[in-house]
Amino acid sequence: MTASNFPEETLAGGYAVYTDAVGELRRRYSFDFVAIGLTAFVGAPLKWIYSAGATGERHKRIVLAPGHGIGGIVIKSGKPMLFTDIDEEIDPQEYSSYPIVFAEDLRSFCALPLKKNGRVVGSLLAAFRSVEPNHVAVYQQMIDDLGDALCDLEVVSEGFMNFEKIVEEKRPAKSGAPIPHSEITRIIGAQEDERKRISRELHDGIAQELWSVSFSLKRLRDMSMGAEERALIDEAGANIERILDELHNITVELRPSALDHLGFASALRSQAAIFERTYGAEIVFEGELSTERFPQALETQAYRICQEAMLNACKYSDSDRIGVSIESAGGWLRVSVSDAGCGFDVEEPEIRGSGCGLPGMKERALLIGATLTIESGEEGTTVTLVAPMGTDEGAL
Template identity: 35%
Template structure:
């Protein structure tokens, strides 16, 4: 409190504490107060007070003070000027509050906002801009200028629908995106956008509503990233994958054609020669005189046995090359024959279950499933130490499923290629065979839990007869 008539000043204990003064250090006059004010704020503070004394009533001010220990604090002052009947000031009553921490926090927020503004404005790889509630552009960064092609003075105030292809804008995409962001709190998508020059680019877009302190929406932020090159690379990769599938399918067809040719050559040439050899051996054996040497008869019998074994082996090879049961009776019969032959050769028990009718699947799918079952059994014989294998071919809800499961030692699928390259190639070949005919290949395996190979094919209505 300052008594203007006596030029005396009274300080509260709290005010003295704010200024860091003892009671014997408190200035007793109004003018004695100003040396406590920071030199840069002193003139302004005195001017505001003097203007209030000349004709005002209330005033307020923020200024810095310098404590005796050199510490600088910021205070907020509110004061009232009391006047007598003639209008002369007689007393000034004021309240002073230390707002140093608040000012520091405000400065930190302001500096942070400025750094963020500078960062956003100078980002060049992303278009970052602000829209009002109706979709009109209110801010624009360098990235937006580079990607969209508009300078800030050209685009601010325009509706952001100009970034959309005309047909997309006409069907209401801009409004739909803002509405979705308002309801869901975020909108994210990929699609075509249009530059100022009319060229289009594939964009990844994120729209986020901006909320005020009360939670009310006051606009939207949009971040747009030009991902045209990534999109083109993905399309090239998909095209390359499609070409690989076609090539793989063609390789399978060539391989099967070679298998058929080799099986036919074995049958027509080697098989006929072996048949003729067997006939000749029978004639020779039947024409031996009764007193012939026993050793000669034994050799002929041995030759006949070797010939029979060779014919059986050739038939097995021919069955491996081209299973006649598959062509003549269908996949279930061929798998049953494959299981029987495998069990006879290896001593491993094989159980078969099949409920898919013959000719129910396309021929390429039949062949792929048969070859996959063949490869799976080969892996069982080489690596599993299994005692039992279960083969099943089922059909349910338009899905044909082949399953080959063993009770062997199993393996860790993540380590198979590093630990056993041959088995890794076998799995790769099975997967490629399945994918080449549009089927899905999967593998269930674990240490000491056996292995299950699954092939699933969705039977289309056109593929079922």
Template identity: 40%
Template structure:
């Protein structure tokens, strides 16, 4: 079979692919003007709009693209940074019916002499929707599992701690009525008083873990100071706390999110960092509240599989998103971890 015949056959196959593929294929010149596009591409680039007369035709429909770090817009645009075209990437395009759809895309030079580029798109909405549903189911399973584990923990604390103390008090009270000697009666009464004091502390500690009343009544600073004191007593970890505000109050949901994220970060440090001191800062910027929890522990490599269920890190991000906040985790092996929460300030309460 001759080389010419092979080339003609290849040309025919490529033409058929161009005409029949679901991929949206657009050819552009160095000015960004559309030279040609297949029928599939008309979902985005309609010939009615006469894109051939427009420079940077892609820009007319582009709503930004994403890299491995974040959603990008015109800054570092893939049209200028051609190295992006070395592989596929995700881009968001506005279709003719004014919907913004996600596509996998490539943008590559196909003729260096004539400076002709090929821009191809493949709609990935169904795949992303399936991934989202699968991710939601997975997170729901983890959430339910975490809730059940927390209920088991509370149940054990109630049974092994509070209930046992109540049983001891009950036994001591039953014996008390048989005491004849006044001094012995006084001693037993004091012992019962001590049992009741420990019982009150246990109930108070459990109540604080579930929802500290000081957070609702007095605000973040008071709630944190109370919680850190109890945390040090319960776990033997030293808390170094700095803040630049004390009595300010903020939206209840914001205060709750900050409290819970700091709480989760502290428990992560307790379980994994192998340290006896944690540093916590809470301060107010011009338009946000910033909370930082840091340790000088063993750290970890970002991107590695999370220890435990990984639900703690997920939960911190989910909580932050509820109030339009963000969580940043910076960790280095052997040097420690810094968890930073930033929450924009809304109306004060």
């Protein structure tokens, strides 16, 4: 399917019938949140364009590649999804795969693929912010009432994906023993080396091969052939571009080239841009540095600490705006990441994900002789790193 098959005004938010549809679904079934996500063409990212019951604009800034997030998974698989208790049915380590869950604090949802001209072009998401026994019946009633159509789109409501339920005993214990200091240090060093290696292989190996294939396709398109063949080549080229974008995001997550070539601040801004697209939160930078480069050990550890702080704010704070302040003076680097979100108990934080985030941040700060303070309450959370800009020793 091409963009011409799907009106541009629809993607720009000009289709009032979709706006009315999500509002009516929310009213009729008492959903807390309803949204329609659409793509411009096959292989293009999905955006949640039409919604009802949203807590803010954050969800509209989420951009999902095929196979990522609820909308991306639904589009790539062409199958519906259903979770009636997210905390019970999704591994906490996989929460980051569903950014809309964080953006709208969802606890139960049903996502249905939407088709046009026989191809999946979007997703209908209906959700609750609570867990109730009758939710399955509500979702089923909505499916029965919709039949196979929503406005001018076909609704796919059969063949739900099966997900393994994560039972309680598989989760990390909240009162588990802390990881020893020496073990975390060893893990950090090995992890950083492995990240460098994999990032380099992805960039210098797979990415370069894909660029070569893309170039060959462009040369092939210039040869004499029919419109159908050219359309297939264009679609293949678009898919390669999407894969290259995804590879770029992965390499930035692993070890951004900007960290090695441009320095700490540039790498952090690059990572922030990816988090903005993924989670929908706005990340605003302020402050200036007295120098662009720092010792390698300082750049690496400060970057990882701030990366984790920004990620936690995007995923757990429920804040639409995250502030990052960077400054250096008098031989010290000071960086703070703050949000105006829900906060958490710093002394006994709830374990979400792997549970290694905060201990890892503290350990990294110790490695460079820095001070890391975490303040959190009803007005939000602020993570502040103050590190000496000393000599480059033991770069990890």
